[in-house]
Amino acid sequence: MLHAEGALLSIDLGAHSHDTEDIDDVLSTFIGGRGVGTKLAFDRVPFDADPLGEENRLYFTTGPMQASRMSYTGRTNATALSPLTGGLVSSNAGGFVSRNLAGTGYGAIELVGRSDEPVAIHITDEGIEFDPVPELEGALVSEVTEYVETERDLTEENAVAIGPAGENLVKFASIMTTESRAFGRGGLGAVLGSKNVKAITFDGDSHPEIEIPDVQNEVHREAATTDHIMKRQGTTSVTDLANEVNGLPTRYFSEQQFEGAEGINGDRVEEKKFKKGTCSACAFACKLPTKDEERGVETEGPEFETVMAFGSNCAIDDIVDVMQSNELCDELGLDTISCGNTIAGYLASEDAFGNSELIHETVEKIAHRKGIGDTLAEGISRAHEELGVGNWTVKHLSFAGHEGRTLHGQGLAYAVANRGADHMYSTFYAWEYPLVGKDDAFPQGGFEGKPAAIARQENTRALEDCGIVCRFSRGIMNPDRYENLFSAEYEDLLDVGARVVEMEREFNNHRGFDRSDDTLPYADQLEGFDDALSEYYEIRGWNDDGTVSTASADD
Known part of the structure; x- marks a missing residue:
């Protein structure tokens, strides 16, 4: 391998x-x-x-x-x-x-x-x-x-x-x-x-001598020649779709559609994009260098999650305001999802949605732990009681923008993810919008067939993270190419991913995590959630309390 x-x-x-x-x-x-x-x-x-x-x-x-x-x-x-x-x-x-x-x-x-x-x-x-x-x-x-x-x-x-x-x-x-x-x-x-x-x-110049099969050239060529909206709009290309399906968190999760989505969608980002942006060796070039000459804002992005957190969830309908929030977070060293959602909770407590000046001031206060920023710097899960708002997190991690109340499988995926409410842990939203072919897609509501699919996607994402291969290779990095590149059967590679997920789970079990942590603030609104959670554990070979069994851990 x-x-x-x-x-x-x-x-x-x-x-x-x-x-x-x-x-x-x-x-x-x-x-x-x-x-x-x-x-x-x-x-x-x-x-x-x-x-x-x-x-x-x-x-x-x-x-x-x-x-x-x-x-x-x-x-x-x-x-x-x-x-x-x-x-x-x-x-x-x-x-x-x-x-x-x-x-x-x-x-x-x-x-x-x-x-x-x-x-x-x-x-x-x-x-x-x-x-x-x-x-x-x-x-x-x-x-x-x-x-x-x-x-x-x-x-x-x-x-x-x-x-x-x-x-x-x-x-x-x-x-x-x-x-x-x-x-x-x-x-x-x-x-x-x-x-x-x-x-x-x-x-340094001591790169390891690892022989990579020639299929790498096919992947690189397809990345360069494939026409994809991500090359123009990055992940913000999904903004309108999320809004249309009642799946765009708005005003600190109190609503699921934003009337101002047109002002922060992929088209608005594309208008501000002024050159191509990429990562090392990548011809896909989906990054978003953007700037606004009038207000003197230059940044990279925002991507969809930032558009949600600092846009719809804060009731901001001006993409330049979101760009400014994005740039502040990059300079100060803050996760835009958690920061934006935490500030959205603060705006809810102050009845101040849409106040871009307050948002930008609060980003600075959080980074320096000044005033209310000291409370908010602990994260919304620890600050929500003082603010008098709901706790919109899983395992203290703030939600990404793909709405689990609409995409039920993604909701379950948020709940079971060892990282918490992170959309990248399984990327199951792609199978429910859907962003994949009809033959592979799932209906947005319900849980039939989804626990097994979520477990498999978690294993796939973990394999990518071992590789390390970007999430946006979906559709180009197929099982045959994985087998060719990694010199192993695809199912054996997925087993590596499964072992990584299980190690994370077992480590967290030792720290007290169990089924009670695999929940959602809206779990009671999703019919069949508890049964689906038990089914997921059974597929993983774990105990029904969300812990790794001794037999499973020894495998």
Whole structure:
């Protein structure tokens, strides 16, 4: 089976030292990326660790496909114990850093402990250096990039960094790379902040010698030549469809259609797009560099989830206002979904929907934990009682934009996902809008046949994250191509994905997660939800209380 190569680089932040360790057995079993990060965390992070304490460990990993020049492979994985959910979380980001990380020659990088002073870590194939960076305290992400360029003669493509939100331990802080790409969900920016690490750079020419079959050229060619609306509008192309099917969260989830959707839809984003944007080696080029000359706003995006969180859910119908929120989050290092939804809850409590000035002020306050921002920085699940609004989260993670009250399978998928209410864990919404062919689609309502399909899609998504292959390769990366590229039977590859999902579940079980956490704020509105949940557990071979059985865990 094709897999990543290289040793584990373990960096002791307290001692400012490092060593290496052979992890060939982990790489050969779990391929790379999320699988390797999850296995290392499972074995090396204590089940009772404090997510913001020294015992938590943060892993950066690539996969074997980062040794290719194939489209859809410009992504990097990060894994740690989440300060937002309290469970194990993996997040991956696009951009260009993945191949620079691979160039260091390491198969995985582990951060242990905590530095006594703010540091930037420089990782190359020739050695590791620690630079004290007190001057970067409070620096924006773009200011960290300036430091990297000036002090190390490297670019934004070589770096990951946190903004003020990570330093201030905002529970939904992001790790940023290439300035505008985010390891967004789960608050991994706060983990890096808790370790007093402001930035990490990766550089080197020791790329692993992994032989990638020629089918990579077919995939790359199809990515370049396929005509797809994503190339023009990114994920915002789904905005109108979501609104039409009563599936666009609006005014902090109190409504499911937004009368102002036309002002924030894919057409409006396309009008503001001024050049092509892509990730490393990818010809699909679905990114969205946008700007508004009149108001002096330039950013990348917003994508659909940001349009929902800072647009419809805050009752904002001006795409430039959403662009400004997006840019603030990127500079400050915040997950746009959790930040936008948390602010939407705050607007609900203040009867202030549509107030863009208040929104932008509140983003700043959250990142710096000033005033109400200190409360909101804990996330809406911890702030909702004080605000007097509902708790629209699963496992403390705020909902993505694909509405589970309309797309019932996606609702179940939110509930069972080990990360919480994350649309990317199974991407089941695509089978219910549908964004796939009629023969593969499911009706939007009900649960018939969906628990098994959700489990399979979770396994598929986990396989992609081990690879690491982008979600938007759907329809091009078919089972035959996976078998060809990874030199294994497709079902065996899906078994790797299933093992990763189960490891995450077992780790979280040790931290107290069970069936009571696999729920929705609207579960009682979905007829058959409890039966579907039990069916999902049965398909997984887990106990009916949502825990991994001993027999299953030993398989």
